[in-house]
Amino acid sequence: MSVQAVVFDLDGVLIDSEPVWEEVRRGYVAGHGGRWLPDTQERLMGMSTEEWAAYIASDLVDGVTAEEVAYTVIDQMTQRYTEGLPLLPGAEDAVRRMARYRPLGLASSSPRALIDLVLGKLRVESLFQATVSTEEVEYGKPAPDGYLTVAARMDVPPGRCVAVEDSSNGLRSAHAAGMTVIAIPRPAHPAAPDALALAAHVAGHLDELTPELVEVVHR
Structure with missing residues (x-):
């Protein structure tokens, strides 16, 4: 075989990329008055876009949609990668x-x-x-x-x-x-x-x- x-x-x-993902998503949560939990980064690793955006919108930040979370975070990740991988x-x-x-x-x-x-x-x-x-x-x-x-x-x-x-x-x-x-x-x-x-x-x-x-x- x-x-x-x-x-x-x-x-x-x-x-x-995990440190970059964490920095960008932490920044998003903090910028929207949310709360980053001790196990958040571990939970996010491996999630699909739909899953992690929904988790942030429902568990960490109030008053935003999963679509808004995904759009902003991915846009910021794109900028970071464009500057240097x-x-x-x-x-x-x-x-x-x-x-x-x-x-x-x-x-x-x-x-x-x-x-x-x-x-x-x-x-x-x-x-x-x-x-x-x-x-x-x-x-x-x-x-x-x-x-x-x-x-x-x-x-x-x-x-x-x-x-x-x-x-x-x-x-x-x-x-x-x-x-x-x-x-x-x-x-x-x-x-x-x-x-x-x-x-x-x-x-x-x-x-x-x-x-x-x-x-x-x-x-």
Whole structure:
């Protein structure tokens, strides 16, 4: 049962975007007189646009709609990315290295506009056979919808895919889809032990992601 595809997450795997998301969303909540709760950032990680915008509008800020939240936050994220991508070390090399090995997919909680902006600025959009935003499926991570959809679009069984993830909800999502998972957790947002245990391998950085490693962990 050989590997047929490698599926990347975006936030926290290719770009160090979680601090930017947190800063922008915290700023939005504070600017509207809202309350940022101790577990807010952890809860938001992996949510689709519809889910996190609704959470902010219903639980953190009064007097705004989910649509207003999403529009303002995504607009600010677009501006930040346009000014400069928080690219993680080895990201572009890892994408190009794995693209020479197998077809690539991407399953991200970011909205479609930001996925396309990031891949375009990296000049790697043509290397991905399929990309899916969780705003395009029914449920965000930790549900498996995004990973199942990208596998279907690539016409590859999920069990023949290896996913590269960092967050607790992302690891749970890829594992629930039936994929072999390689974890590259971010020190600033460490994955929960039970989620990390779902990974077939835990790597320290993207330079460790090689075809040889993928072949070994998928056996």
